[in-house]
Amino acid sequence: MHHHIRDGHIRNGMPARDLGARGWSKPWSDDAGGACLEAKKLADGRVALRQSTDPDSPALVLTPAEVAGFLAGVKKGEADFLL
Numbered sequence: 001m002h003h004h005i006r007d008g009h010i011r012n013g014m015p016a017r018d019l020g021a022r023g024w025s026k027p028w029s030d031d032a033g034g035a036c037l038e039a040k041k042l043a044d045g046r047v048a049l050r051q052s053t054d055p056d057s058p059a060l061v062l063t064p065a066e067v068a069g070f071l072a073g074v075k076k077g078e079a080d081f082l083l
Helices: 064-075
Strands: 025-029 036-041 047-051 060-062
Touching: 060 064
Parallel strands: none
Antiparallel strands: 025 036, 036 047, 047 060
């Protein structure tokens, strides 16, 4: 692990680069071919999200339950207001 992670403490808002360069994927992408939301599954089951065009940006770290709730809401159309 990178030296910014003390005792394995991964938290919201930490620089995404501190989570390492490997393991990020782009399950969501825009049609313009630029900005993408990248996701990385962490060893403890949580998921980190970052902006692909700014890999040094803060990471959003979600629990499996938070990811499941978000995806269920999206499937039901509950996030359509964001468009």
